[in-house]
Amino acid sequence: MTESGNPDHGNASEYTGSHIQVLEGREAIRRRPGMYIGSVGERGLHQMVYEVVSYAVDEHLAGHADAIDVTITADGGVRVADNGRGLPVEVQEPDGKPAVERELTETSFGPKNRTGYRLSGGLSGLGLCVVNALSTRLTVEIHRDGHRWTQEYEKGLPITALTRNEESSGHGTAIMFLPDDDIFETTPDSFAMLSQRLRELTFLNGGLAISLTDERPGRAGRPVRHHHTDGLRAYVAHLGPHPPSPVHSPVIAFESENEDATMFVQVALQWNTRSTGGFHSFANSTRTHEGGAHEEGFRAALTDIINDYARRQRQIVAGDEEITAEATQEGLTAVVSVKLAHPVFEGSTRTVLGNPEANAYVQEVVREHLNGWLDQNPNDAAAIIRHILKAFTEQGKS
Template sequence: MSGFDNPGQPGNVNAYTGSHIQVLEGCEAIRRRPGMFVGSSGERGLHQLVYEVVSYAVNEHVGGHADTIDVTITADGGIRVSDNGRGLFVGVEESDGTSAVERELTELSFGGKPHTRYGVSGGLSGLGLCVVNALSSGLTVEVRRDGHCWTQEYEKGTPITPLTRNGETSEHGTAIAFRPDADIFETTRYSFATLSERFQELSFLNRGLAVSLTDERPERPVRHHHVDGLRAYVAHLNPYPPSLVHSPAIGFESENEDETVFVQVALQWNTWSTGGFRSFANSTRTHEGGTHEQGFRTALTDVVNDYARRQRMISADDEGITADDVHEGLTAVVSVKLAHPVFEGSTRTRLGNPEAGAYVQGVVRRHLTEWLDQHPTEAAAIVRHVLNR
């Protein structure tokens, strides 16, 4: 008997026809299955709405067009995200008279985002603003570009006003204000601490980007801005200077010739903890690791062993320093930005791009070897540390 048979209702097999298949399109598909697009209908999905909007502003920063993102939790529990980028394109499609802003906010398109060289910043689904619009009871977009301010309003993903040109302005950028739909989410109350932690992370990962968060429930502002990037992130994760094996943290970055892979690395050993590793792809935390993480780990173990042998701190006959020994007490952050990221795993937080792993491995081998050779005192301390674990 087939596992699909129901002996109590023998006619059911033939009763199921093509007419029973529902094809959900656009906003309807997103609203019926929110977990597929933002992870859940609980707190995780609620906060993901904010990250989807912020990811567009981060893309503008990566492309060299923005350096400030202001996020506000409004008094009514909504969210407003404003950036000083170029502003969403406001041109109108001649075939149907629809503006580019409206297409961005309403069309399901799984293609990469064309306005920066790196296709995805922090979105889970790659649909960004369309998902946020569909899962909001109300949304207002304001675009400042080409000397004017443009606005449009939506309800549950559907435009209720046309894109309207308002007064003149010398400013540029995009502001999106939205209210999460209480009929979809289990809670619509945002956590200031959760948002602040993520924005601090983004400021570490995107050097020079200032991200501010203001809470009007009552007002509680915070601003994250880290010009030292990942080295500042590692210093934040290693808060006890007396326990550090070396200081400051080691940091380097590199971009391939095609400008399709950009790698940033920072690492530091300490004696007070077992260590910690964080990896990111296009500013999204890759909790399940992936090719970039494997490339880092492989190169790190090889470089430390090579240096120790060249300095005769271990003999040629020795089996060498194990990967576990090398990672003991190590705090490291690896971030890659890719033109065409491939995310895998149940939560889309494992990177699958083989070119990322190969490039990270080469960058770590080259730059870490140079650093160890140029800092012999610190290098010797690191090798002694891993040998004594």
């Protein structure tokens, strides 16, 4: 501004397009790591682990892997190995790079067709690339096509060609990475926090086994192994009060996939007489702490179903006040997990699911299956309604 208050355009020619800096690829990731993994502290380090594990979970969802081994190595690095198909190694046009190298270096968002995943977690296909860019060193080892293959990277750039080694009858991928201490404020990973998240993933993906080992000096101990064939049923039991105080037993659980196979919904719930494990929602195995469309669909359907059933059974009659959503959730432990081909997350934190179709389909699934369960289990259903009506009455007195 000039002294008169009018803008001074005299130096406009000094501000040109050359002053605008556009960061691309690994440079953008390394300069702005928080945009991709949330922080450069411990939370960001954990996200690095989860992104590599997400690839292995995708292999499980595609029906090709049932075991993942995570190791915190003695030097503070992390190794994630799975028994899936192994990352593709064939050379691809037009750049003539091996598919694995493109997977570890490309920064284009969105599903990558070469992986063949119908449903995918992590950073929309960008996770492995981000981990590579933020690591001082990364080594990938692949067993597929009858051989063991290896390639090494430094700070996101390949320093060796993809090498075909000795013959191998195995299959799977192992990725070892050492987070860059020039980027991260801390290096140690919390074994307990990693174990908690890995256990959560086994609940959300029934039949998948994940082990965690710590090889750091002074911390080495027996590996922890998580494996839950009952999936969300086991998760709800785990989240509920201890000792258990169920209004009904067993845990109610159901799942459904839409006609075009672009959305898979899993729900498990149980009412308890005391305390509660609360409500937990997930989209593509990512915890949606702030809810979103799938959570809204569940809550809306639940309130309607409880009111409709109570009226049909004359536990409330015409003229009675509608049971509130708060009362229907008294003592409730519930988990809703959706897996979508094209998830839309709101905000950089990826904690709100924005897909409106998830709301509609979750409502449809809950109405069909929970109504059916209540009709088929009248004694338990009556106990649930009594429990909810008691909470509703107490709510009105307060």
